[in-house]
Amino acid sequence: MGLRIAVLGLGAWGQTLAERWQRQGHTVSGWSRRDGGSAVDLLSQQDLVVSAVAMAGVPPLAQELGPHWPAGLPLLSCSKGLDLTQLTTATQLWAAQLASTPLAALSGPNLATExxxxxPAASVVASVDEALAQLLQQQLSDRALRLYTNSDPIGTEAAGALKNVxxxxxxxxxxxxxxxxxxxxxLCRGLAEIGVVLEGLGGVTSTLYGLAGLGDLLATATSRLSRNYRCGLLLAEGCSEEQTYDQIAATVEGPRTARAALQLAARQGWHLPICEQVVQVLDGAATPADAVRALMERDLRPEWAQP
Incomplete structure (x- = not known):
C-alpha cells in the first residue's frame, strides 16, 4: 500500500524525489513557492510531508504551516544547511513550530542528476523516533536508492550542511x-572540521564517518554535478560570489552555511579554519591563492588536535 506524500519544494532534489516515489507507487502531490498558492492546502489527507525547500525558505514555511499541521502527521526534512539567523539545522527549525510532530531527516550522497x-545511491533516514525511521526506510527504498537508518538527526544534518562548505x-x-x-x-582536514560542528551541536561522532558525513562529502566535493563544488571552481577562476550564483542559476547552500558556522564558532570558541578561509574568499577579503597560503602557514600541531 503506497503512501500519500506531499513534497514541499520542487527544485532539483524535491522534483527528483517526487518522481522517484511516484514510480514506486506512492501518491505524490507537490508545492513550490514559485508556483503560488499555499502549502497549507496539501496537509490534509497525507501520510507524510517532505520538505525539500532551501534553508532560507524553512523558517517562513514552518511558521506558516505550524498552526495548521494535522496531529501526528510526520515530516521528513531534506534541506541541507544551517539557518543564518537561529544557527540551527532544518529539523530544529521545524521542531520549534511543530512541537509534537514526528520528525526525520534524509541525507547522504544524493546528487540529484544521478x-x-x-x-545506484544510498542515504540515511535519521530520527529519534526509531519506528518512523524504519517505516520510511521500508516504504521509500528501492533497487536504486537504498536507505539506512540512524538515531542522530542533528549530527546527520550538521554533516550534510558543512560538507557543502x-x-x-x-x-x-x-x-x-x-x-x-x-x-x-x-578533505581529510575538512572532515575533522565538520566533526567539530557536529559534536558541538550534540551529534554522534560515528555519524561523521557514515553516509551523511564522509559519504556525502566524497560525492559533493568531487563531482561537477555538485553546485557547491562548481561554486568553488568559479571562485578560483576569479568570479565573485554573485557571479557564481548567476552562472549556476540554482541555490548554493555552502556560502550561507560557512557564514552560519563561523557565527557558531565565535559563540562557542571553535576553530574552523577552512570555513574561515572560504568566507574570506566569498567576501573578497582574500584571493583563492591567499586562502590556500593561509591554511598552509597555520601553526603546526598534532593530527588529532582540534582544527
Missing part, C-alpha cells in the same frame, strides 16, 4: 590545479 537517472573549498583547490595530494589533505 538519482534521477536511476543510478568543504565542497566549495575542494572546487577552489581543483580550480587552482593544486593536485590530488592537496585535495585529499583538504
Amino acid at each position: 538519482v534521477q537517472q536511476g543510478l 568543504m565542497a566549495v573549498a575542494a572546487g577552489i583547490s581543483d580550480g587552482l590545479a593544486l593536485g590530488a595530494n592537496a585535495k585529499a589533505s583538504l
Whole structure:
C-alpha cells in the first residue's frame, strides 16, 4: 500500500524525489513557492510531508504551516544547511513550530542528476523516533536508492550542511590545479572540521564517518554535478560570489552555511579554519591563492588536535 506524500519544494532534489516515489507507487502531490498558492492546502489527507525547500525558505514555511499541521502527521526534512539567523539545522527549525510532530531527516550522497537517472545511491533516514525511521526506510527504498537508518538527526544534518562548505573549498583547490595530494589533505582536514560542528551541536561522532558525513562529502566535493563544488571552481577562476550564483542559476547552500558556522564558532570558541578561509574568499577579503597560503602557514600541531 503506497503512501500519500506531499513534497514541499520542487527544485532539483524535491522534483527528483517526487518522481522517484511516484514510480514506486506512492501518491505524490507537490508545492513550490514559485508556483503560488499555499502549502497549507496539501496537509490534509497525507501520510507524510517532505520538505525539500532551501534553508532560507524553512523558517517562513514552518511558521506558516505550524498552526495548521494535522496531529501526528510526520515530516521528513531534506534541506541541507544551517539557518543564518537561529544557527540551527532544518529539523530544529521545524521542531520549534511543530512541537509534537514526528520528525526525520534524509541525507547522504544524493546528487540529484544521478538519482534521477536511476543510478545506484544510498542515504540515511535519521530520527529519534526509531519506528518512523524504519517505516520510511521500508516504504521509500528501492533497487536504486537504498536507505539506512540512524538515531542522530542533528549530527546527520550538521554533516550534510558543512560538507557543502568543504565542497566549495575542494572546487577552489581543483580550480587552482593544486593536485590530488592537496585535495585529499583538504578533505581529510575538512572532515575533522565538520566533526567539530557536529559534536558541538550534540551529534554522534560515528555519524561523521557514515553516509551523511564522509559519504556525502566524497560525492559533493568531487563531482561537477555538485553546485557547491562548481561554486568553488568559479571562485578560483576569479568570479565573485554573485557571479557564481548567476552562472549556476540554482541555490548554493555552502556560502550561507560557512557564514552560519563561523557565527557558531565565535559563540562557542571553535576553530574552523577552512570555513574561515572560504568566507574570506566569498567576501573578497582574500584571493583563492591567499586562502590556500593561509591554511598552509597555520601553526603546526598534532593530527588529532582540534582544527
